Amino acid sequence: xxxxxxxxxxxxxxxxxxxxxxxxxxxxxxxxxxxxxxxxxxxxxxxxxxxxxxxxxxxxxxxxxxxxxxxxxxxxxxxxxxxxxxxxxxxxxxxxxxxxxxxxxxxxx
Amino acid sequence: xxxxxxxxxxxxxxxxxxxxxxxxxxxxxxxxxxxxxxxxxxxxxxxxxxxxxxxxxxxxxxxxxxxxxxxxxxxxxxxxxxxxxxxxxxxxxxxxxxxxxxxxxxxxxxxxxxxxxxxxxxxxxxxxxxxxxxxxxxxxxxxxxxxxxxxxxxxxxxxxxxxxxxxxxxxxxxxxxxxxxxxxxxxxxx
Numbered sequence: 001x002x003x004x005x006x007x008x009x010x011x012x013x014x015x016x017x018x019x020x021x022x023x024x025x026x027x028x029x030x031x032x033x034x035x036x037x038x039x040x041x042x043x044x045x046x047x048x049x050x051x052x053x054x055x056x057x058x059x060x061x062x063x064x065x066x067x068x069x070x071x072x073x074x075x076x077x078x079x080x081x082x083x084x085x086x087x088x089x090x091x092x093x094x095x096x097x098x099x100x101x102x103x104x105x106x107x108x109x
Numbered sequence: 110x111x112x113x114x115x116x117x118x119x120x121x122x123x124x125x126x127x128x129x130x131x132x133x134x135x136x137x138x139x140x141x142x143x144x145x146x147x148x149x150x151x152x153x154x155x156x157x158x159x160x161x162x163x164x165x166x167x168x169x170x171x172x173x174x175x176x177x178x179x180x181x182x183x184x185x186x187x188x189x190x191x192x193x194x195x196x197x198x199x200x201x202x203x204x205x206x207x208x209x210x211x212x213x214x215x216x217x218x219x220x221x222x223x224x225x226x227x228x229x230x231x232x233x234x235x236x237x238x239x240x241x242x243x244x245x246x247x248x249x250x251x252x253x254x255x256x257x258x259x260x261x262x263x264x265x266x267x268x269x270x271x272x273x274x275x276x277x278x279x280x281x282x283x284x285x286x287x288x289x290x291x292x293x294x295x296x297x298x299x
Contacts, residue, residue, distance in 0.1 A: 014237035062178035
């Protein structure tokens with residue numbers, strides 16, 4: 001059971017109140033892009049054992065999208081942050097480094 | 110205009126708590142950017158209450174404002190005044206990036222009354238919300254899930270909870286509340 005704090009309304013939301021939005025920080029490759037990039041954008045997803053970044057929506061609450069960082073092994077939630085960003089905030093990355101030294105995720109560390 | 114009709118015609122149930130379909134209740138949704146002071150003032154002008162803080166209700170006697178999300182408020186007014194209030198607010202906010210819509214007929218409203226801890230318990234049976242008295246305060250609005258459907262509730266005072274859901278699921282929600290409040294089902298968790 002996950003409980004994730006919604007950064008918009010501050011509710012400590014239980015998993016069933018949320019809707020998962022898949023992997024975070026994807027770059028879209030649309031019409032006109034290289035086939036390889038388009039394929040990667042559509043199908044290639046991280047499946048890490050450890051630190052992971054995801055999109056969530058507080059669907060039964062305030063209805064807002066946000067990002068969450070969590071550990072797929074322990075279900076520990078490191079933190080949540082705004083949806084209007086292309087990478088996790090520095091403070092959150094530092095916090096994760098304290099708890100999981102040497103972690104990497106895609107090209108983020 | 111035709112008379113407003115509530116979905117369950119004011120049904121009520123006595124059990125661990127008293128469940129009543131209240132209403133008709135005028136409900137107006139206001140959506141606007143978080144920093145739109147004009148829109149906030151248009152809302153407070155019609156209700157006479159203040160703009161509620163994060164997750165708060167500013168309601169007295171069925172009139173007031175509920176905090177629904179950073180850019181959404183639900184304005185409660187008497188049912189007979191909802192249409193004129195919408196017109197008044199729309200006129201005030203003409204040309205601005207704001208939405209004012211009358212949703213009175215799209216929602217149902219219920220009231221739970223009784224022993225303060227039992228009111229909390231009935232809600233706790235249905236929603237994934239920490240209802241302990243020191244965690245869920247009077248005047249806090251919680252939009253959440255009631256079994257399988259969306260709902261929002263707040264404690265008007267200890268022992269009185271108001272709950273809003275979509276009209277299309279009014280019967281479902283009423284049946285849920287009655288089942289959770291059926292005599293003999295007290296868990297006495299709190």
